Amino acid sequence: MSASAGTDAGLVARCRAGEEAAWAELVSRYSRYVYAIAIRAYRLEEIDAEDVFQEVFARTYEHLDRLRDDGAIRPWLGQLTRRLAIDRLRAGRREAAPPAAEMEPGAVDEALERIDDAVALRTALDMLSEPCQDVLDRFFARDESYATIAAALDIPSGTIASRISRCLAKLRIAFEGRNGAADPS
Amino acid sequence: MKRMAGYEPLPEERLAGLLAELPPAPEGWVQAAAMLPAARRELDRIVTLAEQDAEFRARTLADLESAFRAAGLEPTRALLDAARVRLEGDDRPR
Numbered sequence: 694m695s696a697s698a699g700t701d702a703g704l705v706a707r708c709r710a711g712e713e714a715a716w717a718e719l720v721s722r723y724s725r726y727v728y729a730i731a732i733r734a735y736r737l738e739e740i741d742a743e744d745v746f747q748e749v750f751a752r753t754y755e756h757l758d759r760l761r762d763d764g765a766i767r768p769w770l771g772q773l774t775r776r777l778a779i780d781r782l783r784a785g786r787r788e789a790a791p792p793a794a795e796m797e798p799g800a801v802d803e804a805l806e807r808i809d810d811a812v813a814l815r816t817a818l819d820m821l822s823e824p825c826q827d828v829l830d831r832f833f834a835r836d837e838s839y840a841t842i843a844a845a846l847d848i849p850s851g852t853i854a855s856r857i858s859r860c861l862a863k864l865r866i867a868f869e870g871r872n873g874a875a876d877p878s
Numbered sequence: 879m880k881r882m883a884g885y886e887p888l889p890e891e892r893l894a895g896l897l898a899e900l901p902p903a904p905e906g907w908v909q910a911a912a913m914l915p916a917a918r919r920e921l922d923r924i925v926t927l928a929e930q931d932a933e934f935r936a937r938t939l940a941d942l943e944s945a946f947r948a949a950g951l952e953p954t955r956a957l958l959d960a961a962r963v964r965l966e967g968d969d970r971p972r
Binding site: 811815 | 889890893894896897898899900901902903904907908910911912914915916918954955956957960
């Protein structure tokens with residue numbers, strides 16, 4: 694999300710000035726990121742993930758004045774989410790007997806890397822047309838079926854696969870363009 | 879990873895996998911977080927009232943969730959914890 698660093702700085706400044714719409718936009722922009730770290734990287738239970746999610750944004754709201762670099766809100770949120778998720782896991786281990794399933798060493802780091810790649814890809818996704826963003830998000834991120842997508846977008850179900858294929862190709866071009874033709878792997 | 883019918887793997891396959899890495903957070907969670915400014919305002923109002931009325935304070939502390947719900951706000955644990963800290967902090971002798 695480096696391309697949006699300036700935008701992030703502006704958004705944080707608006708939040709600090711008390712603009713509630715800006716705060717809602719910040720939450721919306723980073724909700725998936727915080728959620729993914731809690732659920733995918735640390736595999737928190739839903740109830741713990743919700744507490745971590747709310748705590749992250751509550752602390753962010755309280756400590757906006759302490760941010761050294763407004764443009765670095767994403768790494769700041771990431772670090773806070775990781776710290777709170779680890780605290781939650783440790784608390785769970787103290788309470789549970791036997792302890793909850795241990796994660797494989799390195800699994801968290803790998804998951805965090807994938808999430809960072811996904812965030813970069815999301816920036817490329819934002820460059821596509823609304824219909825392309827919508828169909829790709831619904832199919833891959835929201836895990837909706839062809840039938841659900843067809844009903845929601847009011848298009849024939851038989852055209853969904855080809856739309857997805859075309860939009861993925863556009864996404865690859867946009868992503869490679871952003872990353873100097875580097876392979877995302 | 880979700881596969882499309884008749885879909886050729888890589889490089890789009892990898893992109894598809896990355897798209898799936900960022901599912902949307904539950905809508906209620908996002909809404910509750912987005913409502914934080916309003917929630918903090920309500921908390922300030924409650925604390926001000928509690929400072930003036932010990933009975934209100936005791937009643938509110940006994941059922942914080944209802945106090946926030948009555949104001950149309952989702953009583954998340956983070957918000958309830960913040961409220962308890964501020965209201966119980968008022969226990970000090972004055």
